[in-house]
Amino acid sequence: MSPASPTTRTDVRRHDREIIALALPAFGALVAEPLFVMVDSAIVGHLGTPQLAGLGVAAALLQTGVNIFVFLAYATTAAVARRLGADDLPAALRQGMDGIWLALLLGALVIAAVVPTAPWLIDAFGASATAAPYGTTYLRISALGIPAMLIVLAATGVLRGLQDTRTPLYVAVGGFGANAALNALLVYGAGLGIAGSAWGTVIAQWGMALVYLTVVVRGARRHGASLRPDLAGIRASGRAGVPLLIRTLSLRAVLMIATAVAARLGDADIAAHQITLTLWSLLAFALDAIAIAGQAIIGRYLGASDADGARAACRRMILWGAVSGVVLGALVALVRPLFMPVFTTDGAVIDQLTPVLLVVAVTQPVAGVVFVLDGVLMGAGDGPYLAGAMLVTLAVFAPIALLVPTLGGGLTALWWTVAGLMMGTRLVTLALRTRSGRWLVTGAVRTP
Structure with missing residues (x-):
């Protein structure tokens, strides 16, 4: 991110209180x-x-x-x-x-x-x-x-x-x-x-x-x-939503491609893949709660023309995302032996799950930062960039994921493309935008 004035300890505590106050109820609503x-x-x-x-x-x-x-x-x-x-x-x-x-x-x-x-x-x-x-x-x-x-x-x-x-x-x-x-x-x-x-x-x-x-x-x-x-207001809402629609469809395409590839690998693979997706979704709820807090807080700061406050809040939320990812990753690694029998007792499926869940665990810190940066840029109204970044991610991910069976890779290799390559590409594109400061457009209404 661009350099900014130092953040005081009081500011840090204020940001933490805001993040917790917004993220915890948001997580509960997402899980419900x-x-x-x-x-x-x-x-x-x-x-x-x-x-x-x-x-x-x-x-x-x-x-x-x-x-x-x-x-x-x-x-x-x-x-x-x-x-x-x-x-x-x-x-x-x-x-x-x-x-x-x-x-x-x-x-x-x-x-x-x-x-x-x-x-x-x-x-x-x-x-x-x-x-x-x-x-x-x-x-x-x-x-x-x-x-x-x-x-x-x-x-x-x-x-x-x-x-x-x-x-x-x-x-x-x-x-x-x-x-x-x-x-x-x-x-x-x-x-x-x-x-x-x-x-x-x-x-x-x-x-x-x-x-x-x-x-x-x-x-x-x-x-x-x-x-x-108000027709003008409804049209404006629709225009603001189109880039985010493209982003969402691109993300859905990634998950659909991953599922299609897993299905080609065999019954045990697709079963393990579906169980992994279930866990992935649960982890996403936790991380998305921080992203939701980011949307609300960043939008408010930019509307108040407080770019420095938005930068400081962004930095603090990145730390929250990374720490949350580390904690969630450690929990996944520790509870794997308890988690797998809840869904299956099939030895073949468990054999596939064991390394795949480790991939998910190891990559959670990356996912935590990605979710936060995604929320920050959404809060800034930077939808066109998010749409373009997700299309780039899809273009990078799709050909490599589709080659997994051809190259003799299994479900673990596929999940390295999902949790590693896909999320890694998103991290790079989102971090570059955040660091550039071009998202810091202030005012009550975002203008290009």
Whole structure:
């Protein structure tokens, strides 16, 4: 990073308090999200294998579709935090409402696309003839909750931008509890089967969306911010999200390529790969929580035209990311013998997992810094650079990963390309940008 004035011990303590206050609730909310699918799976699993298989395919489609639009949270966080830093709370809330209106519009378009094509989508993802009807039923009903899920993403971004990660935690926990109760009631009590599970989840999602809307709308009215849709503001929110959409799609492409290569290596390899991805996702939640704190804090400093404060916060968060990576890596290495039997007792799979988990452990410090730098640049609104950097990473990763089977490499070699090469390339591109200082664009609105 560019040189800056020395940071006092008081500043360090203040940054640490801010990071902890934002990151801990953010981590709780992130962990609560995948529990929705886990509850659905646990309840539907008792209906039968075809029902569970159908749910698995439909849930994968839904998660992929919603994750594509995660830019609604990221872009909104950065924009709202800038306005907050500039001491213009009405404009911050107006910016947030633009993101929510965009979410509602995108959600309606997704419903229009998914409902009529649900049978084709389920079939395209390889559902069996017995599982396909259940998957179609679940997908068609659950699609009605997509606008709510996207509203939740955008509203979460609003609250994060306002430096509030506690409310999303409370809403996530409440939504998880409601989803579990409704699923049990509708699946078994009302006898609706897999349709009951879908309706329970949809009702819980809309309940969460209504809570978020109540909080944001109440704040907007209190500070005189307009609630009406503003086409210019919605278009601006969409433009800000496009680069982050490209970044997200490129990252998804990396994971899809890795899974496709693992599938070519053999059954034990793909099984071990899926278990590793599960752990990788859990570790990502912990590191992403720090990145979320980075988005909110950096956006606020830049909005307040405090470039030195943004630099100091960035340096401190890099240290947090690196230390968190070291701690998580050490935990992975230590608990490997306990972790593997939870998922499998197959000796062949365990043989594959043992070295792969060591790769994950060793590379966690790199991942920790990458997540933080990603969050810093998102908070700065540096989306175009993030999109370009991720496309470069994909271009470096893809040909080498695809050559792994040809060159006689196994799953360990593949994971060196994922956790080593891919994350290493991201580290280089993000560190170069951060060090250049070109991301330090101050003001209430980022201009090129």
